[in-house]
Amino acid sequence: MSDSQPTQLLEQQLFFDVIRERRSVRSYDPAVKISREELTEMLQQATLAPSSANMQPWRFLVIDSSELQQKLLPIAFNQQQVVEASAVIVILGDLENIKLAKKIYTQAVDAGFMPEQTANSFIERYTSIHASMPPETLRQIVYTDCGLVSMQLMSIARAKGYDTVPMGGFDKGKFIEAFGIPERYAPVMLIAIGKAATPGRPTTRLPIQDVTFFNEIPEE
Template sequence: MTTTTQATAAASLFDVIQDRRSVRQYDASVSIPREELTEILELATRAPSSSNLQPWRFLVIDSPELKEKLLPIANNQKQVVEASAVIAVLGDVESYKFADKIYTTSAEAGMMPVDVAKSFIERTVAMYSGLPPEVARSIIYTDGGLVSMQIMQIARAKGYDTVPMGGYNKAQFVEAFGVAERYVPVMLIAIGKAAAEGRPTTRLPIGDVAFFNELPKA
């Protein structure tokens, strides 16, 4: 990649970050093709995760009937039914069961020696299968947040809008959509085309939130 190409790519990334807004009003006539939704999710899974276990799972809700079903569970937030789809980001507390597939594939692709992959599989399964539930969930929320931000930035880069939603009844969601016990709801993300621009917001000065080497005493 040339210096000019790198600068253009960086400028584009900065524009995406600056332009992203949390949008709550969507054009209900716009439908995002499933192929494009799949591409957004595939790109988003380039996010980092603990031991590369990729614990995120996605339930994409684009059926009008199911969006209506989700509406009261999500406190009747209109974006649920107006957006093209709602992506439920879930975390798999048993993601270590994919360690064999993940590391074997890496070895087959020449990314690590076979003996190293085997060692990683054994150590990863032993460690993650024995984690206390609260630790396993903490990891899932961290990794789920990383992939969720990726989804929203990629959607913006492709001309779509999003809003992350934590305001929903997780217990009702689990029951209504038959979510297995191993999957933990992280958040909902509405995605579509804005019918009205998201409200611009300000950010605290960086001096209020970033400190070098030492935190303030109070």
């Protein structure tokens, strides 16, 4: 065994522990407050998630005001974690994310990751694709990318000792109206984040043989 193998095994175990220990927590200690600096740090790490064409369509509306959490409560069908958690992070999908293509690829050029000619080619191609894409196709891509960043955020929170729960159960129309969300942003989910007052309930998973198929789907 090489000298690096024990370290690699330990790192793997710590990573797997984070995955196993993550729970959907619905009861939070309202006395625990996460600083905006730490929330920002977690969000920054979460944005390392992959996205289609690296367009990073996720946007985060962090609601950490008690008054606004109370305002959100009925919109989220009175789920108490909305007001008990340290904050609620609203995951929004930017349907006009192509407007930031030049900024994204200029950063890649400045970082030395690609030549300027390649960046310009990507910008031109993705702008053309975006313009011809059916709205529902674009929305599906944005939702997929927002799901990726959401899972990454929840894993990061667990690694730092915090708890989360993703919530798709909220009135999106009322949320848009109450919080003045522009049309370009599609509400995807709410994520409550804080410290559990009671542990999340353990759950089971289907046997892997029931959900995995190699090369073809068997007939039922």
